[in-house]
Structures are given as structure tokens and as C-alpha cells.
Amino acid sequence: MSRVFNDEPYVAPAVRQRVLDAAKTLGYRRNNAARALASGRTHTIGVVTLGTAGYGPASLLVSIERAVRDAGYALRLVSTLDADPAGIAGGVQSLLEQGVDGIVISEPIDEGAASVGVDVPVLFLGAPPAFTAAQTLTAGTGAVLLARAATDHLLDLGHTTVHHIAGPQRWYAARERLAGWRQALEERGRGTPPVSYGDWSAASGYAAGRELARDSGVTAVFAAGDEMAIGLIRALLEAGRRVPEDVSVIGFDDMPVAAYVTPPLTTVRQPFEAAAREGLKLLVRAIEEPDVDIPPAADPPVDVVARASTAPPPARPQYLDST
Amino acid sequence: MSRVFNDEPYVAPAVRQRVLDAAKTLGYRRNNAARALASGRTHTIGVVTLGTAGYGPASLLVSIERAVRDAGYALRLVSTLDADPAGIAGGVQSLLEQGVDGIVISEPIDEGAASVGVDVPVLFLGAPPAFTAAQTLTAGTGAVLLARAATDHLLDLGHTTVHHIAGPQRWYAARERLAGWRQALEERGRGTPPVSYGDWSAASGYAAGRELARDSGVTAVFAAGDEMAIGLIRALLEAGRRVPEDVSVIGFDDMPVAAYVTPPLTTVRQPFEAAAREGLKLLVRAIEEPDVDIPPAADPPVDVVARASTAPPPARPQYLDST
DNA sequence: ATGAAAGCGCTAACAC
DNA sequence: GTGTTAGCGCTTTCAT
Numbered sequence: 001m002s003r004v005f006n007d008e009p010y011v012a013p014a015v016r017q018r019v020l021d022a023a024k025t026l027g028y029r030r031n032n033a034a035r036a037l038a039s040g041r042t043h044t045i046g047v048v049t050l051g052t053a054g055y056g057p058a059s060l061l062v063s064i065e066r067a068v069r070d071a072g073y074a075l076r077l078v079s080t081l082d083a084d085p086a087g088i089a090g091g092v093q094s095l096l097e098q099g100v101d102g103i104v105i106s107e108p109i110d111e112g113a114a115s116v117g118v119d120v121p122v123l124f125l126g127a128p129p130a131f132t133a134a135q136t137l138t139a140g141t142g143a144v145l146l147a148r149a150a151t152d153h154l155l156d157l158g159h160t161t162v163h164h165i166a167g168p169q170r171w172y173a174a175r176e177r178l179a180g181w182r183q184a185l186e187e188r189g190r191g192t193p194p195v196s197y198g199d200w201s202a203a204s205g206y207a208a209g210r211e212l213a214r215d216s217g218v219t220a221v222f223a224a225g226d227e228m229a230i231g232l233i234r235a236l237l238e239a240g241r242r243v244p245e246d247v248s249v250i251g252f253d254d255m256p257v258a259a260y261v262t263p264p265l266t267t268v269r270q271p272f273e274a275a276a277r278e279g280l281k282l283l284v285r286a287i288e289e290p291d292v293d294i295p296p297a298a299d300p301p302v303d304v305v306a307r308a309s310t311a312p313p314p315a316r317p318q319y320l321d322s323t
Numbered sequence: 324m325s326r327v328f329n330d331e332p333y334v335a336p337a338v339r340q341r342v343l344d345a346a347k348t349l350g351y352r353r354n355n356a357a358r359a360l361a362s363g364r365t366h367t368i369g370v371v372t373l374g375t376a377g378y379g380p381a382s383l384l385v386s387i388e389r390a391v392r393d394a395g396y397a398l399r400l401v402s403t404l405d406a407d408p409a410g411i412a413g414g415v416q417s418l419l420e421q422g423v424d425g426i427v428i429s430e431p432i433d434e435g436a437a438s439v440g441v442d443v444p445v446l447f448l449g450a451p452p453a454f455t456a457a458q459t460l461t462a463g464t465g466a467v468l469l470a471r472a473a474t475d476h477l478l479d480l481g482h483t484t485v486h487h488i489a490g491p492q493r494w495y496a497a498r499e500r501l502a503g504w505r506q507a508l509e510e511r512g513r514g515t516p517p518v519s520y521g522d523w524s525a526a527s528g529y530a531a532g533r534e535l536a537r538d539s540g541v542t543a544v545f546a547a548g549d550e551m552a553i554g555l556i557r558a559l560l561e562a563g564r565r566v567p568e569d570v571s572v573i574g575f576d577d578m579p580v581a582a583y584v585t586p587p588l589t590t591v592r593q594p595f596e597a598a599a600r601e602g603l604k605l606l607v608r609a610i611e612e613p614d615v616d617i618p619p620a621a622d623p624p625v626d627v628v629a630r631a632s633t634a635p636p637p638a639r640p641q642y643l644d645s646t
Numbered sequence: 647a648t649g650a651a652a653g654c655g656c657t658a659a660c661a662c
Numbered sequence: 663g664t665g666t667t668a669g670c671g672c673t674t675t676c677a678t
Contacts, residue, residue, distance in 0.1 A: 003664085010663050027440065032422045033359035034655035037670045042356065044399075044421070051385055054579075058381035062374055065402050074421050076367075077400045079388050098367070098397050099355050117350065202583040227580055234583045256377075257550055260525040260557045262585045326648085329673085333647055357671035360654050 005030060036099055044074040045283065046095030047104045048088055051079035054200060055226070055255040056173075056270065060106050060125065063276035068104075070277075071284045076100055083109040083170075085130065089116050096120070102287045104279070105130070108173040121286035123279050127172040135286050135294070139279030142299030143173055146268045147180025149302045150222050150250045153266070155188060157248065158312045159220035165196045165208045165232060167224040177224045177252060198224070202231035209235025212247075219247055219313040226251035226258050226267055233261070233309065244311035254305055264307035271300035328353060359422055367397040368606065369418030370427045371411055374402040377523060378549070378578040379496075379593065383429050383448065386599035391427075393600075394607045399423055406432040406493075408453065415441060425610045427602070428453070431496040444609035446602050450495040458609050458617070462602030465622030466496055469591045470503025472625045473545050473573045476589070478511060480571065481635045482543035488519045488531045488555060490547040500547045500575060521547070525554035532558025535570075542570055542636040549574035549581050549590055556584070556632065567634035577628055587630035594623035 003011050004019040022028075036042045045068050050057045068075045078094055080087035088107055093116055095103055102120050108127040118133035126143070129136040154162045164181045167174030178195065185192050196211065198204030205228030212218050213236050223229035229251030233243050241247050243263055251258060251267035258265040278297035286294055326334050327342045345351075359365045368391050373380045391398045401417055403410035411430055418426055425443050431450040441456035449466070452459040477485045487504045490497030501518065508515050519534065521527030528551030535541050536559050546552035552574030556566050564570050566586055574581060574590035581588040601620035609617055 012663065015664075029420060031360070031655055032420060033356050033365065034670090035657075036356035037354070037360050037672080038655080038657040040657095040670075051389060053378060053382040053385045055376060055378075055381075058378075058384075059376040061381075061384075062376045062402070065400060066374060066404070069401070074417070075400045077388060077398045078392070079385070081389070094397070097352060097355055202580045206583060227583075230580050231583045234585060234587075237585060257525045257553050257580065257584075260529060260550075260554045261580075262557060262560060264557075335647065338648075354671055357654090358673075360656080361671075361673040363654075363673095 042074075042099040042101055043072070044076055044098075044100050045071075045102045045104060045280075046076045046078070046092075046098070046100035047106060048091040048095065049077065049079045049106045050083055051081050056200075056253055056272075057106070059270070059272045060276060063272045064104055064106060064125070064280070066273075067276045067280035071280055073101070073284070080107060083107055085109075088130070092116050092118060092122075102283045103133075104283065108171055121283060121290075123283040123286075125275060125279050135290070137279065137282040137286055137294055137296070139275050139282060139297035140176075140299060141173075141270050141272065141275045142302065143176035144180040144183070145299060145302050146252070146270070147177040147222070147224075148184040149180075149304050150252060150268045151181045151184035153304050153306070154220040154222060154248055154250060154310060155184065155190075157220070157310060159248065160313070161185065161190050161193055161220070163193050163196070163212060163218050163221045165198050165205060165212075165221060165223040165228050167228075168197065168199050174224055181222055198228045198231075200225045200227060202227040202234075204228060205231030206235045208232060210239065212236070213239035213241055220249075220310070221247060222250050222252075224252050226253040226255045226265060229265055229267070229309075230258075230261055233263075233265075244309050246314055248310040248313070250310055254303075258305075259307060263309045266307045266310040267305050269303040269305055271303070274300040365397075365422040365424055366395070367399055367421075367423045368394075368425045368427060368603075369399045369401070369415075369421070369423035370429060371414040371418065372400065372402045372429045373406055374404050379523075379576055379595075380429070382593070382595045383599060386595045387427060387429060387448070387603070389596075390599045390603035394603055396424070396607070403430065406430055408432075411453070415445075419443070425606045426456075427606065431494055444606060444613075446606040446609075448598060448602050458613070460602065460605040460609060460617055460619070462598050462605060462620035463499075463622060464496075464593050464595065464598045465625065466499035467503040467506070468622060468625050469575070469593070470500040470545070470547075471507040472503075472627050473575060473591045474504045474507035476627050476629065477543040477545060477571055477573060477633060478507065478513075480543070480633060482571065483636070484508065484513050484516055484543070486516050486519070486535060486541050486544045488521050488528060488535075488544060488546040488551050490551075491520065491522050497547055504545055521551045521554075523548045523550060525550045525557075527551060528554030529558045531555060533562065535559070536562035536564050543572075543633070544570065545573050545575075547575050549576040549578045549588060552588055552590065552632075553581075553584055556586075556588075567632050569637055571633040571636070573633055577626075581628075582630060586632045589630045589633040590628050592626040592628055594626070597623040 078091040103122045106125045121135040122133040123137045196208035209232035254269035401414040426445045429448045444458040445456040446460045519531035532555035577592035
């Protein structure tokens, strides 16, 4: 009887035991499809993610999986090949058909809102709501704060300015980091030098680095991702500029190899775990108590990991400076 | 009417159109739970994966997701916190309850078989079957061959022997690489030097590297993973041994940053995409044609990516060698 | 070629 | 507290 399996009250221990025994001997396994059909609830959360194995997205996914499981839900996954509104709308659509009680959009893209008729709550992780649903929640990784902290770290070391290699601007995450960098600079009344743009890859960091290496006025660079930072460092080294003696580099993510590249990379750690956990808490509340209003999650703490790729600027007489 | 949505024959175009129109205006969305309940098929494949964001597992997952989607199935995901037989049995169990038509075990652990009553076909990706199910399939990445190729690359360069930093031996993948390394050495009648063991992390590669750096007889090392290779190189560099002039290092995986670390890492590329695609083809066949027998997938091609971390051994007079 | 009807295995609501 | 029953929205089979 269902009352036993659903842990409902008012069941005599004797009866419960009898049912359990029978179930075991019969090899009974509850059928979720029937449950879902009868109750209208699937106990499943759908996740729309990016189809890439990058460290950031992959870590977030792992954290989400854990959070979903801890919340007692099962997980359906769809990933979008191309991170455009149509793609994510398609993903949401397919999740809805499969049947989910809530959706997590872990695809920090934000260009034009895709509209779908969504009747379950949706959590946007690391991006503002891109469409409206029954209820939209948000939780972030505090990227603006982290980017400010990264820039401040370099400024505090004595650099007069900090250059930035940004991520692709259709990524909300990239724009947040850019904003944080700009804030830090403006707060101290420094102008913002021209920005280089990459696509998160080490190759793009390398390309940007070749340009930057030519400008001897560059003494500090904040790369919006560790991979780009690693590519950047390689370009700098090849151009004969030492890191950190001539140029300081700070990354973003703290991927596992960051501590072991040469030189070990200073970076800021992304609080994936915390963001996923907080976000899911909201989502589950929205699912289980549809009425209450839910505030956005607070930003997680900032964690700058200082290693060997950053140092004070070279003491260099003014008249030696080019441009 | 269901005949329309299931693309069945014998439906007059007029009727089909009428139904489609009605569905659209009513905002009809088909309910999968009901479908599953009535048909006994969920059109969903369950994946058991490792709860880590490492490049290898993450890439495999991405490839699996794509293959599952291309096959027209939805995807349920469970990950195991701890990669032990009980964990994977639990994952399988929960997938079975949720309802899946087939299961992919992407958890290349192999220590003791966990037994569960599994009545759907199971694909073991990168590992031999760890338990018996209705039907078990396997597909691999050809790790033995890849490891042999990596070792041969070093031997062909003129190194008299090749040291190995292996992964944790409860990973089948780690044992395969070890076997490939050994094969290559024995094939040329070379003995196998003592093996160092790591845990895939750069930190463990670094630790192993500190030992290896002490032995001046070490001129070539094959690390079972790129991250370990990166840690190893760092340890070598810190010990004053140049790479590749004094010691050559080859990794395994070809993670995206490998080309940009210093020196750029020679490595072998893992054919995740191909393995996932081939494996899923088998799984889908097993689901849709339960009777036919299915052979294991063929190993994908080998791809050694030669970069700057490998070179011929230093020409060094015999009498300068310490043991 | 198409309508009608009987379940699939559960939950929820109702009796007792 | 516990047994009973009517659907949930489909697929499948049987009539037509």
C-alpha cells in the first residue's frame, strides 16, 4: 500500500512491516511513471547546461547534481550545442515534455529572451532571468565582487593600471567580470585601458597576449578565466616578458592545474558549490511551497588565491617607458 | 489522437492536419509519464557518472549527452560521490526506479562486482562489465593502445627506458595505461622501471616528480594524465631539471590547456566522442532489438600530439651517470 | 483508415 | 487507522 512507501502517518507498525516484507519477497520496485501520472509531480529537476567540458561549466554541473540529489530529487539533463536563446528554449521545452518539477538554467548566456510557456519554477544560475516562468529564481557566484577583488589585488601590489582580457560578451558571466574590473579601476580614479576579448580558450588568451606583450606599459593583466590566463602567460613568455617580474597575471576560476603551471597562477576561486547549493534551496522551496515569495540568494564569499604569477610592478624609470 | 504524434502510417493527411491544429490552439503538450506508464518504455537513458569535474570524466559526459540526444533519448543523470561498487549499485538502483530503457556506466572503476537485478541493457564505457544485466555492452577508448603509442613515442626518440606515473589502480583506465606502457617496453626487451602512483591530480604528479627528479637516470616519463604531467613538469623544473632537454614528459588526455603550458605538453588525445558514439549505438540497438547479439565496439584510432615537452635524451657520457 | 474502450500502476479522496 | 475506488493521459487492441 502506498501509505507505507510514502512514509505517511497513521500506519500501524505491524501493517507497515507486513507490507515491506511482501514487497521484498515479490521484488517490488515502485514505478515512477505511474506515480508521476497520478500525482502530477515527478520529483525530478531538469537542468539545461552548456555542451562543453570547460572547467567552469563542468564544475557547476557537478555541484548541481549533488545539490539536486541532496534535495531528494532526480535529475534530467539536456545540453545545448549552441548557446543561443532558441537552443535553451528548446532544452526547456524538452524538459517540460519529459516532465520535471523545476528547472535549472546553468547557461550563463543572455542575449534576447526566449519565451516558452513554463509552468514550473526556474532557477537561473549565474545569470539574470532570461524569460518569465511560473516563478523565476536567481543565484550567482558573485562574479562582480570576485572580479573587483582580482583587480584590487593587482592595484594593491602597486600597479598603476590593470589590463583585462574579457570573455565573450554574450556570456553574462563575462560581462559581470568586466564590470567588476571597471568598478575597481574607477573607484580609484584610474582610467580603463582598452579591453581585449577572448572566448575562454587558452588559444584566445594567447592571441590577446601577443598584442599585450608589445605594449611595455602593460604591467598587470586580469584574465577572465584561468585558461585564458595560461595562454596569456605563454604569449608573454615567448615575447621575452617575464611573469611576474615584468608582467603580473591573475586568472579567474582556480582550476586544479592553476597551482602547477609555471609560474603558479594567482587567481580567484569560483564558489560553484555554494552557488548551486543556495540556488537549489530556493528552487526546492519554490516547488514545495508555491505561494511564498523567495528572495535572491546572497553572494558567496570572495576568495583570492595568491600564487606566483603576481608581484609588484617593475621599478622602471619613466623615460624608459614607451607609450 | 496518438496515431498522429507517433508518426504512424494509415493516417489521412486531412485528419493529421486537423489534429495538429487542435493541439496547437489548445497548447497541448504530451505527457511522458502517461506514455511511459502505458507503453512500458520511457525513452530515457540513465547515466551513472563520477562526481568530479576532471577533464576526462567531464568530456565523456558531454559526449554521452550528445550521443544520447542524437539517438533520440532523454537523459537521467546520477553521480556517485564515492566510486565504489556500492555507490554505483545505488546509482543503478535509483535509475531503475526512475525508469530508464538503458543504462550507461561511465565510471571506470572495477573493484568487485556489485549485483543488482537489472532488467535493461547496460553499457560499460571504458571498463569491463562490473555486473551482469539483461545485456551488457562495452565500448572503450583504446587506452592500452594509446599508452603503448605514448611510450613508443619516447622510445623512438632514443630513450633507453621510460618511467611511468600511473593513476590509482582501482581505476580500470589506470590499469590499462599501465599495461600499455609495460607492453611497449617489453616488446623491445626493456625492463620496466619501478612505477610511481598518483591520483590523477597535478598535486600527485608533483609529488611523484620530486622523487623522479632525484634520479638522474630518468630521462623520459609517461604520465597517465595531463594534470599529473603538469605537476610532474613543475617538480622537475623546481629541481633544476630542464624539460625536455634533461627529461622528456608525455601526458595523456590532451586537455585544452596542454598546448599552452610551459613547455607545451606532448600527449595523446582521448577519443571520448568516438567512444561515446559507438557505445551508444550498441546500447540503442540492444534496447530496440533485444534479441540480436551485439559485439563490443572496435577501438578508436590513436592520436599522439607531439609538442615541446619531449625530445631525444641528453647525450651524456656514461661515467657521469649516477645509478 | 478511424473511433471506442480497456488498462498501465499509482495517488488521493472517500468510506468505514 | 485501514480497505476501497476513481481517475491521471496515454498506448494498444478491437470494432468498424
